[in-house]
Amino acid sequence: MDATASTTINAPAHTIYETWCRFDQLPQFMYHLETVTPLDDRRSHWVAKAPAGTTVEWNAEIVDEVPDTRLAWRSVEGSEISNAGEVRFEPAPGDRGTEIHVALSYTAPAGALGTAVAKLFGEEPNQQLRDDLRRFKQLIETGEIARSDGSPAGTRARNKTDQEAAQPAENVDQEAMA
């Protein structure tokens, strides 16, 4: 499973790079992730959401790091799920901020775990990654994720056919928003 997406963010590459490098913050905008815990300078422990409340986990290590330009990581040898990610930061022309290009790749093993991994991104992996980048852009440019009554969790393509009515909720489910 491969996914690619890009966006342009109205901020200097340095700011965006620094924010992305805080791996523990990634789940704030990458909704398929539950937690990312840094283990040391190069390694981190990733927990992703899987169907029926289960999770899949792996350790990842940074394989390339060019400040303000490129960051690449991949799962360590022997992980149940082999995966890799890369994000590139390029100045957009004419003072338009910074272009972000992201590529993720997951190799699903056979069996139940493989099915779980396939479901992580549903049928539209590019769309989900685009949503992740939309939320990332919102966080950098505005400091918050846009929430409405119809979409209290913010941008989420899979909710597009499953909207709440646009009226205030009795109780805002903080869990659902995370």
Added chain:
Amino acid sequence: MRANCWMGTNQVEVQDVPDPKILNPRDAIVRITSTAICGSDLHLYDGYIPTMERGDILGHEFMGEVVEVGSGAASKLSVGDRVVVPFPIACGACLACQRGQYSVCENTNPNAPLAEKMFGFPTAGIFGYSHLTGGYAGGQAEYARVPFADVGPLKIENDLSDEQVLFLSDILPTGYMGAEMCDIKPGDVVAVWGAGPVGQFAIASAYLLGAERVIAIDHVEYRLAMARDKAGAETINFEDTDVNQALKEMTGGRGPDACIDAVGMEAQHGSGVIEAYDRVKQAVRSETDRPHVLRQAITSCRNGGVVSVIGVYGGFVDKFPMGSLMNRSITIRSGQCHVHKYMRPLLEHIEAGRLDPTFIITHRLPLDQAPNGYETFKHKEEECVKVVLKPGSTASTDGSR
């Protein structure tokens, strides 16, 4: 609180719903003192805008008093401030906002993927205007949550009445932007299709921007009378007049220098065959919009002139006169209004007495009578031009704020 909810085509109901809460740091909660029904609300009422959900709170023209401010908006707004709220929700930080194109803000539509499928790129969030524009609860209610409250709301710090400033939320800037896009030069004749509230303000704005003459086109006689008597336009009733021919004769054969479409997707017109074609195609959804005005604005505009589109379109149109547009060097400009950009300068025009937007108001109703307001407005009963709703003019009995 009480709120006017969309319950299906031709059905709105004032219901008890939960009060809004602050969801994000830059939110504020506004207690609404005046709110209005917009012509574009009728597109929702008539069922022509997709992605409405039963229970959606309507309304995108509102003002009131700030009763709660999130930490991120506290530097700009305080509890007790009196504010007019612009209908597009804009972040102020993205490239679109920084260019002044607030209605295409890149960050405020949580349903961007949906809008992207429909339009290619998403638009900004809009209060009370379908889930395509974000699924935000609207302002035909006692209270509203206003996101990015440090960017949008305009503080009113003098004793102007609600009715004098309410329309800064949408229709006055929309009419003004329609005229501004015409790039009016001395001697210009501007034609405006639609003598509804936005059309009336487009006429007034065209004069403000230096138009020599403004010609209004409609078929509702009392609205044409308002355009003549209050906004100062010459008028054409398309029921009994060939519009293209009349415009030529009124401009010495040149055609108007600029044409404003203040009607949009539900145009009615006299030409039976083409109207029947549009109505059938719209009914079976193989054409979402009836673009008669747009066609006529293009074919009657002078060579090299400008067609300015502020009437709302939702999707696709047929029989678009591309040949006339291309071969005659017509420029077409359009957009949902970038309200934030126009609010302050237009407030100054109101303060200085150069504009008095109250002349369009024909109906004032308590919020609880919103359903009657929609019916009266839709069917143009009682010479209705604009309905202003007053929340709280019947007592709330449940003790909620």
